[in-house]
Amino acid sequence: MLYGALDAGGTKFICAVGNENGQVLDQVVIPTSTPDETMPKVIEYFKAKIDPSLPDDEKIQALGISCFGPVDVREGSKTYGNILNTPKIAWRDFPMLKTLKEALGDIPMGFDLNVNCALLGEATWGSAKGLLDAVYLKIGMGVGMGAISGGKPVHGMLHPEAGHLIMSRVPGDDYKGHCPSHGACFEGMAGGLAIEERWGKPAKELGDRPEVWELEAKYIAQAITDILLTLSPQKIILGGGIMNQSQLLPLVRKYVLECVNDYIDTKELRNINSFIAPAALNGNQGVMGAIQLASIAAAE
């Protein structure tokens, strides 16, 4: 069975075809410019995959759309499938799902926030395989979080926005923070842009400065603690470019245990190396999650 997968990100759109095992069989990358420039190429790609002249087993049976946020994921809402108040002005209020439905017709479509989709990929084939309650925290230039609870992506009034969790300032740290809305929130203290502003260099050039990663780990650990106190996940998957610093993950685990301070006694926290773990799908979790979203839409 073939599925279409669109991973619509802030810098690039990945259009792909995959199968029920999450294997990506074909993909193209389109730069994210404006809807007028980007969307016709996306539509052209998927139109060719539903062309009536194709044999049935070479056609995609459904499309999964993983989209940068904020997005309206509330089925039944008038703006379901729209991008909302993004700082990317050209995409603000863009009806992503509606545009694709109008162009591609009747094939089943699934739609979710990119980090929720990435987690869906990890929960189907990766680091959280088989778990019903898990979190994917992506720490790159910005910070995003996807979550599943009881096996379903967390939606509600919007979707998680844990990049903006309130931080307790680490004693001695007087950096003002990088978030235009909140200053010293999680992303404002620990996102890649914050690291670069705070230390005067991009994160990838700071690998030999232990003090950078000590401080970074303390803020990530605070966020993870707040996340486990609210969502109670069975696993927290860490991804994004900042996590490429291999000294960071052990420090994060250490400071999470310090923050929890034995208050919660679970087998997950006793096995912290498995509880807080790297992503397993090598950067393909977004596309693979979109494949799984398509597979769910096809089954409904």
Place this chain on the structure above:
Amino acid sequence: MLYGALDAGGTKFICAVGNENGQVLDQVVIPTSTPDETMPKVIEYFKAKIDPSLPDDEKIQALGISCFGPVDVREGSKTYGNILNTPKIAWRDFPMLKTLKEALGDIPMGFDLNVNCALLGEATWGSAKGLLDAVYLKIGMGVGMGAISGGKPVHGMLHPEAGHLIMSRVPGDDYKGHCPSHGACFEGMAGGLAIEERWGKPAKELGDRPEVWELEAKYIAQAITDILLTLSPQKIILGGGIMNQSQLLPLVRKYVLECVNDYIDTKELRNINSFIAPAALNGNQGVMGAIQLASIAAAE
């Protein structure tokens, strides 16, 4: 249809019989002492409600158990239905569900954390009626949180423990905090015991001190902000004795909007008075939630 409901709290156990409309038809209150003293009375009450000599329509068809935490809510776990590492030593590791199953035999039983049950009551008949994603925050001497996501109670590795969210200290506040595990966490700064230690009087005697409630509201607002950034609820219900201070709720709403600072734009936040709302079931949400838990167990 009649259901049994047990609301097992830290100071009292309420045993009740209710119907499918959430009406409580009979109830007794038993003080919480030790399992050896308390449980025989609980069992005696419910045994009489399944007595074979009763006509079928006077028997309870299922039992819902709402229990103080921490509890093991993971169905399939070896210790499912047990109380875990509570500070109430006599109840530590007590197999609540197993004890009732052995005493009462085969009637269907549901089991959950007390604050999850209270929310289930509010989501069935109260302030969150019909919502799939909601939170109940109980601010009393301690602080507890129940949550539903996609209509189901949030479980995972344990259950929410949002009373221990990390706080950012309000400038000028040098109170050390009351939590034995975390000092200045949410409960440590804003629970009833913290209020009493900080100001030298119980909360109910501080109604004429506006500075108490300004500070209290700022910490509650921080916690609510972290909760809405992770769980994305459609409604946050506030209960517990501290919320009886009627000046508190408007301040909490004001400071939540300050914390979010327009970063999230949803109809819920635009209608803050409905988004952050008091509990509606007059202290009966625990028993009513247990009735609903029984009704779900009967239907399974």
